[in-house]
Amino acid sequence: MEISCKETAAFLQKAEDILILCHRNPDGDTIGSGSGLCRALRQMGKRARILVNDPIPRKMLKMAEGLDGGFLPKTIVSVDIADEQLFGEALAPYLGKVDLAIDHHPSNTHFAQRVFLDPSAAATTELIFLIIRELDIPLLPEIADCLYTGLITDSGCFAYSNTTPRSHRIAADLIEAGCSYKQINKLFFETKSLSVMAAEREALNSLEFHFDGRVALLFISLEMMERTGVMESELDGISAIPRKIEGVEIGITIKERGKNEYKISLRTGESVDACAICKNFGGGGHARAAGCTIEGSLDEAKTLILGAAGQALEELK
Amino acid sequence: MEISCKETAAFLQKAEDILILCHRNPDGDTIGSGSGLCRALRQMGKRARILVNDPIPRKMLKMAEGLDGGFLPKTIVSVDIADEQLFGEALAPYLGKVDLAIDHHPSNTHFAQRVFLDPSAAATTELIFLIIRELDIPLLPEIADCLYTGLITDSGCFAYSNTTPRSHRIAADLIEAGCSYKQINKLFFETKSLSVMAAEREALNSLEFHFDGRVALLFISLEMMERTGVMESELDGISAIPRKIEGVEIGITIKERGKNEYKISLRTGESVDACAICKNFGGGGHARAAGCTIEGSLDEAKTLILGAAGQALEELK
Numbered sequence: 001m002e003i004s005c006k007e008t009a010a011f012l013q014k015a016e017d018i019l020i021l022c023h024r025n026p027d028g029d030t031i032g033s034g035s036g037l038c039r040a041l042r043q044m045g046k047r048a049r050i051l052v053n054d055p056i057p058r059k060m061l062k063m064a065e066g067l068d069g070g071f072l073p074k075t076i077v078s079v080d081i082a083d084e085q086l087f088g089e090a091l092a093p094y095l096g097k098v099d100l101a102i103d104h105h106p107s108n109t110h111f112a113q114r115v116f117l118d119p120s121a122a123a124t125t126e127l128i129f130l131i132i133r134e135l136d137i138p139l140l141p142e143i144a145d146c147l148y149t150g151l152i153t154d155s156g157c158f159a160y161s162n163t164t165p166r167s168h169r170i171a172a173d174l175i176e177a178g179c180s181y182k183q184i185n186k187l188f189f190e191t192k193s194l195s196v197m198a199a200e201r202e203a204l205n206s207l208e209f210h211f212d213g214r215v216a217l218l219f220i221s222l223e224m225m226e227r228t229g230v231m232e233s234e235l236d237g238i239s240a241i242p243r244k245i246e247g248v249e250i251g252i253t254i255k256e257r258g259k260n261e262y263k264i265s266l267r268t269g270e271s272v273d274a275c276a277i278c279k280n281f282g283g284g285g286h287a288r289a290a291g292c293t294i295e296g297s298l299d300e301a302k303t304l305i306l307g308a309a310g311q312a313l314e315e316l317k
Numbered sequence: 318m319e320i321s322c323k324e325t326a327a328f329l330q331k332a333e334d335i336l337i338l339c340h341r342n343p344d345g346d347t348i349g350s351g352s353g354l355c356r357a358l359r360q361m362g363k364r365a366r367i368l369v370n371d372p373i374p375r376k377m378l379k380m381a382e383g384l385d386g387g388f389l390p391k392t393i394v395s396v397d398i399a400d401e402q403l404f405g406e407a408l409a410p411y412l413g414k415v416d417l418a419i420d421h422h423p424s425n426t427h428f429a430q431r432v433f434l435d436p437s438a439a440a441t442t443e444l445i446f447l448i449i450r451e452l453d454i455p456l457l458p459e460i461a462d463c464l465y466t467g468l469i470t471d472s473g474c475f476a477y478s479n480t481t482p483r484s485h486r487i488a489a490d491l492i493e494a495g496c497s498y499k500q501i502n503k504l505f506f507e508t509k510s511l512s513v514m515a516a517e518r519e520a521l522n523s524l525e526f527h528f529d530g531r532v533a534l535l536f537i538s539l540e541m542m543e544r545t546g547v548m549e550s551e552l553d554g555i556s557a558i559p560r561k562i563e564g565v566e567i568g569i570t571i572k573e574r575g576k577n578e579y580k581i582s583l584r585t586g587e588s589v590d591a592c593a594i595c596k597n598f599g600g601g602g603h604a605r606a607a608g609c610t611i612e613g614s615l616d617e618a619k620t621l622i623l624g625a626a627g628q629a630l631e632e633l634k
Contacts, residue, residue, distance in 0.1 A: 157476045158474055158475045159474045159506045160502075161499040165489035168486065169485065169486060171475070171482075172489075182587070185478070190476060190560075190561050191561060197524070201521040244507055244508060245509055245511060246508050246509060247511070
């Protein structure tokens with residue numbers, strides 16, 4: 001059953017001993033939404049805690065600090081979770097038992113008893129903001145920090161096309177509520193580790209163009225990752241580089257995984273379906289960002305993925 | 318004489334045949350401010366045109382399209398110009414003759430008869446927005462495009478510390494006025510030309526660290542600019558790189574300008590005043606981003622700017 005913001009606030013007003021579920025491979029929005037909501041509920045005098053399957057990334061630890069706990073939950077709320085497949089093992093006991101889902105994914109499967117769903121929100125933290133305002137409790141700076149983090153990580157700091165006037169107005173209110181936006185922006189968008197910088201420099205040196213500059217390809221070797229000390233989880237920014245080049249419709253990043261094993265990341269413009277290309281090799285993902293793994297020599301991996309990319313371009317004609 | 322937004326609007330209300338000056342090496346804020354103001358004045362039935370010393374960067378041509386013209390000006394207005402040194406040859410006839418300066422640089426030298434100066438604005442286009450609202454004329458989509466462009470280019474798409482709640486609220490209003498924010502975000506933050514990519518790769522290869530990694534320095538030679546085909550105006554993103562590196566407090570980019578002439582761009586963290594350092598060499602700008610020109614050999618320029626940077630770090634102790 002879809003419910004409104006007002007109904008969501010009324011439900012939470014009455015709720016007790018609330019467990020908040022975040023999705024696996026947590027990002028800034030699920031941790032920001034869970035931590036922000038949890039802190040707001042505690043402020044109302046309720047017992048609340050958050051639960052995530054995987055370790056929380058270092059940059060997000062502060063938001064979630066002290067939000068675990070041991071009580072037996074009476075109310076189960078999920079935030080930013082589109083599908084029960086994103087629960088992970090730690091959340092398995094709550095499959096089919098979610099009382100309220102708060103989400104902005106259009107693909108939400110309505111797995112919960114009630115869902116406050118608004119696909120026009122750039123981030124789920126926008127919805128948590130609306131709920132807190134409806135509950136009429138003070139927006140503490142530490143709550144504003146959580147909501148702002150979700151907002152900027154899901155909207156690419158207001159650059160992605162999901163950003164709306166409401167996103168900006170909420171950002172203004174969060175800044176006025178005292179959120180540490182300068183530090184948070186810096187942490188998420190203005191800081192690169194030395195190893196990432198070194199890896200980026202080397203990766204750029206491997207840049208190749210194909211199909212009249214419509215396909216760009218970067219290669220990252222295991223040896224280079226070891227030498228620069230860059231971690232696999234830090235390579236996301238690098239994978240985004242080839243697609244940003246003017247005229248490039250398909251950006252490919254090939255990462256060496258092991259002997260004869262290559263992980264391919266694909267980013268595409270509006271016209272090409274990255275997911276469809278990666279499905280040829282047993283992979284998947286989204287229309288604009290997808291991945292797969294190819295076994296064989298580097299030359300073979302390159303030929304296969306370039307072949308599929310070229311075919312996708314042919315089909316546009 | 319400093320004047321208020323209301324007084325600025327009243328002045329423009331009465332002004333006729335207005336020439337709007339943009340600073341040399343034009344950026345998104347000076348072109349956005351000049352073009353936005355020019356379009357607003359034309360909408361009021363006035364004759365208005367803009368003038369810039371250097372070629373307008375390709376990404377900004379659309380804003381300024383059709384805004385030249387041949388009438389003899391009666392009123393001279395400058396936008397986003399802190400100092401008459403930023404006029405360039407084409408604007409030299411108007412030295413000492415500016416009736417109104419609209420600016421957000423704290424270092425504004427008050428060269429104009431009147432100045433509407435607000436250093437708390439992330440961009441001068443924020444001030445043009447306030448003036449247009451004061452003038453009570455409709456905010457056309459093509460004007461909103463200009464103002465939004467200045468706002469995002471000067472605030473790093475709302476990531477820099479100059480961003481305020483007002484910046485976000487103005488962004489919300491501009492989006493509602495129909496600005497093409499998705500296309501503009503993509504153009505400025507999601508697209509790199511091949512020449513910029515090549516220049517970035519080469520610049521990264523020149524990266525040096527000093528003072529225990531607290532200062533990072535990039536060098537861009539004329540020969541490299543010619544070889545990669547990158548334009549001076551496209552180097553802004555590159556200048557931002559050194560400061561982003563973890564642990565770096567002062568990021569320096571040295572660009573060769575001519576024989577024994579080097580343009581220095583400084584970006585600093587919260588603790589160091591970039592403008593104060595650049596003032597040592599006759600430059601200026603903002604606390605977190607400033608610039609100057611040093612004459613001498615490359616080694617001399619490096620030694621001088623590194624010396625001043627090191628001294629600024631010493632003073633923190």
